[in-house]
Amino acid sequence: MFLDIKNLSVSVEGNQILHNFNLQINIGEVHAIMGPNGSGKSTLANVLAGKEDYEIHSGQIIFKNQNLFDLNIEERAKQGLFLAFQYPVEIPGVNITPFLHSSINSKLKSNNKDEIDNIEFAKLLRLKAKDLGIDKDMLKRSVNTGFSGGEKKRYEILQMSVLDPELAILDETDSGLDIDALKIVTEGVNKLKNQNNSFLIITHYQKLLDYISPNFVHVMMNGSIIKSGDKSVAADIEKNGFKIFQ
Amino acid sequence: MYIDKEYLENYKNLLFSDFEEVREERDNVLKKFVPIYFDKKNNESIKNVDNNKLANLNYNYKKPADVDSAIKNSNNSYTIKLFNGKCDNYKDENLEIKNIDSNDSKFFFNNKLANTSDFLIDLNSLFLNCGVKIIVNKNKNIDIKILNIVLEDGLTIFQKNLIICEEGSKVNLVEEYNNQNSSIHNIYNVFEVKKKSVLNQFVIQNNSKNHELYLSSYASCMKSSEYDQKVYNFSNGYVRNYHYSELVEENSTVSHIGFFFINSDNISDNKTYVRHLAANCQSNQIYKGVLTDKSKANYFSNTYVDKIAQKTEGYQLSKGILLSKDSTYFSKPELRIFADDVKCSHGSTIGPVDENAIFYLRSRGISKNTAIKMIISSFINDDLENISNEQIKSIVTKNLNEFLDNIV
Numbered sequence: 001m002f003l004d005i006k007n008l009s010v011s012v013e014g015n016q017i018l019h020n021f022n023l024q025i026n027i028g029e030v031h032a033i034m035g036p037n038g039s040g041k042s043t044l045a046n047v048l049a050g051k052e053d054y055e056i057h058s059g060q061i062i063f064k065n066q067n068l069f070d071l072n073i074e075e076r077a078k079q080g081l082f083l084a085f086q087y088p089v090e091i092p093g094v095n096i097t098p099f100l101h102s103s104i105n106s107k108l109k110s111n112n113k114d115e116i117d118n119i120e121f122a123k124l125l126r127l128k129a130k131d132l133g134i135d136k137d138m139l140k141r142s143v144n145t146g147f148s149g150g151e152k153k154r155y156e157i158l159q160m161s162v163l164d165p166e167l168a169i170l171d172e173t174d175s176g177l178d179i180d181a182l183k184i185v186t187e188g189v190n191k192l193k194n195q196n197n198s199f200l201i202i203t204h205y206q207k208l209l210d211y212i213s214p215n216f217v218h219v220m221m222n223g224s225i226i227k228s229g230d231k232s233v234a235a236d237i238e239k240n241g242f243k244i245f246q
Numbered sequence: 247m248y249i250d251k252e253y254l255e256n257y258k259n260l261l262f263s264d265f266e267e268v269r270e271e272r273d274n275v276l277k278k279f280v281p282i283y284f285d286k287k288n289n290e291s292i293k294n295v296d297n298n299k300l301a302n303l304n305y306n307y308k309k310p311a312d313v314d315s316a317i318k319n320s321n322n323s324y325t326i327k328l329f330n331g332k333c334d335n336y337k338d339e340n341l342e343i344k345n346i347d348s349n350d351s352k353f354f355f356n357n358k359l360a361n362t363s364d365f366l367i368d369l370n371s372l373f374l375n376c377g378v379k380i381i382v383n384k385n386k387n388i389d390i391k392i393l394n395i396v397l398e399d400g401l402t403i404f405q406k407n408l409i410i411c412e413e414g415s416k417v418n419l420v421e422e423y424n425n426q427n428s429s430i431h432n433i434y435n436v437f438e439v440k441k442k443s444v445l446n447q448f449v450i451q452n453n454s455k456n457h458e459l460y461l462s463s464y465a466s467c468m469k470s471s472e473y474d475q476k477v478y479n480f481s482n483g484y485v486r487n488y489h490y491s492e493l494v495e496e497n498s499t500v501s502h503i504g505f506f507f508i509n510s511d512n513i514s515d516n517k518t519y520v521r522h523l524a525a526n527c528q529s530n531q532i533y534k535g536v537l538t539d540k541s542k543a544n545y546f547s548n549t550y551v552d553k554i555a556q557k558t559e560g561y562q563l564s565k566g567i568l569l570s571k572d573s574t575y576f577s578k579p580e581l582r583i584f585a586d587d588v589k590c591s592h593g594s595t596i597g598p599v600d601e602n603a604i605f606y607l608r609s610r611g612i613s614k615n616t617a618i619k620m621i622i623s624s625f626i627n628d629d630l631e632n633i634s635n636e637q638i639k640s641i642v643t644k645n646l647n648e649f650l651d652n653i654v
Contacts, residue, residue, distance in 0.1 A: 049609050077611035089606045093624025102620075103610040110611075142624070143606075159610065 001062065002027040002198055003167060008059030010040075010047055010223075017043040019223040021059070025167070028195040032209055033202050034234060035220035036242045041202045042086055044220075045171040048200075049083040050076050063167065077103075078110040080166030080197075084156040084173050091143040096155070097125060099143055100162055107163060128161045132188050149176035157188040164192070169200045174208040186211035206238035219245050248302050249279050253372055256305045261374045265351040275371050283365060291364045294515040294544055295460075295486065300369065303430065306402050307375040323389045330397050331376030331405035331433070340386045346377045346406075353379065356408050356436055364488060366460045370434045373404040380407070382443075385414040392421045394433065396457070401429040408436045411443040411471075419447045420638060423481075428456035437465035437473065441495070444472045448638050452645055453481040455510075460486045467527075469495035476629070479506040479514055480645040486515040493520065493527035493555075504533040505626055507649040508541040519548040522555035522585075529558075534565040534625050537573035538653050544576040547592065553584040560588070566596035567622060569653060615654045622650060 003025040010018040017040045025031050035041050047054050048061065050073035061068040064079060071079060105115040116124070126136055132154050144152050153173050160168055170189070174182055189212050193199065201212060209217070209231060217233040218225045219242070226245055227233060236244065253276060262268040282288060284297050292300075310329040317325045318338065326333055326343060336343040346353050354374065382388060396403060411417050425431065439445050445465075453459055459481065465473050479485050491500045502518035514537075520529040531547040549560040566575035579592035599621050607617035626646060633639045 049605075051605055072614075073605065073608035074611050074613050077609055083609050085606065085609075089600070089602045091600075091603045091606065091621065091624060093627040094607070094620050095627070099607070099610070099612075099620065102612055102616070106611040106613070142628075163610065 001025075002029075002064065003200075004062040006060050006062075008047070008061065009057040010043060011055050011057060012043065012053055016057070017054075017223050018047070021224055023218070023225060025198050025200065027166075027198055029216065030193065030199040030201065030212060030214045032214040032217045032234065033200065033220050033225075034204065034217060034237055034242075036204075039220045040223040041220055042171055043223075045083055045086075045169050045200075045202060048076075048081065048169055049073065074106070075110075077163075078107050082160050082163055082165030082168045084153075084160055084168065084170045086171040086173075086175065088144045088147075088152040088156055090145045090147075092145045094143045096141060096143055097122070097139050100125065100159060103159070104162060125162060128158055131191065132158050132161065133184050134158055150178065150181040153177055153185055154181065154188075157185050161188055161192055164197075166197050167200065168192070168197065169202070171202045172204065173201075174203055174205060182208065183211065206234040209234045221245055249300075249369075249372070250276060252303060252305045256373070259305075259307065259375070261346065261376065262348055262351045262354050264348060265354075268351055268354050271354065272372055275368050278363070278368055279372075289363070289365060290517070290546060291366060291488065294513050294542065295365070296484075297365075300365075303402055304400075305373060306400055307404070308398070308401065309376075310397060322387060325391045325393070326378075326380075327393045327395055328378065328405075329395050330401065331378070331394075331403050333378055340383055340388050341390075342379075342381045342383075344379045344381075346379060350379070353377070353406070353408060364462065366432060366486065366488065367434055367462050370404050370406060370432050370460075370462070373402065373432075374406055375404050377406040377408070379410070381410045382412055382415045382417050384412040386412075387416040389418045390420070392419070394421065394423050394425070394431070396425045396427055396429045396431055399427045399429060401427075403429065403431045403433070405431070405433040406436065407433070408438070409445075410438040411440055411445050413441045414443060415440070416444040417446070418635065419445060420635075421447065421449045423449070423451045423453055423459055423461070425457045425459075426454040430458045430460070432460040433462070435461075435463040437463065439465055439467045439471040439473045439498075441469045441471060443468075445474070447473070447475045448633075448635070449475070449477040449487075450638070450641055450645070451477070451479040451481045451485055453483045453485065455482045457481075458484045462486075462488045463490065465491040465500065467491060467493050467495070467498040467500055470497045471495075472499050474501045475503065476501075477504040478642050478645070479504070479508070480649055481508070482510065482512060484513050484515070488515075488517040488519075490519045491521070491529075493522050493524055493529065496524045497526050498524070499528040501530040502532075503530065503629070504545075505629070506533070506535040506543060507646065508535070508543065509538045509649070509653055511540045511542075513541070514543040516544065517546040517548070519546075520550070520560065522549070522551040522558045522560065525555055526557045527555065527559075529560045531561070532563045535575060536567045536569065536622050536625060536649075537575055538569035540570070540572045542574050544578075546578050546580070548580045549582070549590055551581075551583040551585050551588055551590065556585050556587045558585060558588040558590065560590040562592035564594045564596070565625065567625065568596065568598050569618075618654050619650045
């Protein structure tokens, strides 16, 4: 199993968010999690990425045969886990290009691969940016600083594209995107998708899943998955809302 | 209080001691040094000063035996080494550098700061013992580097420099303070930025633990002039940066920008004060600091807009990163506006490193230490990118990296 989450219970500031959560993802699969606000979707994403604000009460997460809890945030990233944030944080003064260059080299180094030099990286970044319709001037700016909502999401996908993760978690990447931006972002995801990586897509709406076809759709409510199925589950939700699962 | 005793005992050794009008002025200044002047609650200028130490200072000034200090590097570049506030005289077609001697008593009265009660500037007036005058001639474009060198332990240097940028001149001035001895250096720089002249000043401070630097400045900016001051404090000892300026004539601009990076129990004591006295002028007052251990900083920013100073634009900002729970940064912005058509604002953000930003960077494979370094560096990165002088950029970068290596 590529990712195996078993009986995971998590709380934050005394409030339990995840209750005996279970999910298995095989390599090459695309899973979508849909759920109403407050169902614990973003908590799951943050716990997977290693955010330290959460208290893990029970359960385990095995990723590529390793206990994920043994790895800190950056070690998880180096192992190929990537979180596209719902609300990407602005970091004024930290320039996008050297930051991403450090990121990719840190990953390459930890995998005993040759680091990539400035010129080669600049070429790679420009190419990936062009694919996503990102202007090269944007690459001179500080991380997420002064970006519109759509630009931030596109920039998240750019990072994903450059870092080429094995497990990408997209936390409501569709929120705040207009239809054109949604198409660009999903095209970026589809280009990256292959038999050697997996995606966990968190969303409220079916629209995103019209462009990225998932193998499984899960409904999450009150910190647990209450139904799993194929793409038709998303169509049910779109038609009837989440109330049919309550 | 021994200030009066030290003053009277050492009067003969002070600069201009032979001039009666200077004596009268000094005696007036001395009258200010009554107990209430030492009360920190009533006197912001000594908020973080060890005033007992100053009240009990042992006056000790030695003229350097021999100085060989003014060097012309190329057609428009000069390096001036000030040893205990003294240097050689020098003159060419671009500028004149003149060591202040007892015959130039007018110098004492140059640019007295109006309406401001500053303990350390008053102390400078009282014990003034050295200084230089630098005059940059009309329409000249030159670079000047001043190295302020204190030669031995235990000195009390009260130095005043007058730098005049004549009409249409452009001056890039770099001042370095890199002293490793336990002396007190009280220096007051007075700048006259004449019509259509430009003064870009970089101040780099990297003194050792026991060296105390009290740096004050006053700039008067005339019509269509620009004065841009940037202070970088990496010192391991006490540093006080109090910088005042007056926009005297229309269309002039001033920037007081400062960065400090302090650790241990060090103190960075900062104030900027801009008086808008004419219309269509702009000012920026921005101080940013990173503090760790038990270090302490304050920043007082002040904008005064006279009733005739319409179309003023004044901006104040203070930002601080506290890397430890025992570090403190006190910021107090003040705006006093008597004109009705102005744009003025202030902002302040002080707190620990943004945990969400650290998480974001780490989630991309960056280590925690590197993430913290990136965020701290980001404080100064935008400014560094705008520095065209590669030597300054390199010095600031080196000092910043040393600071980061020691704290993370």
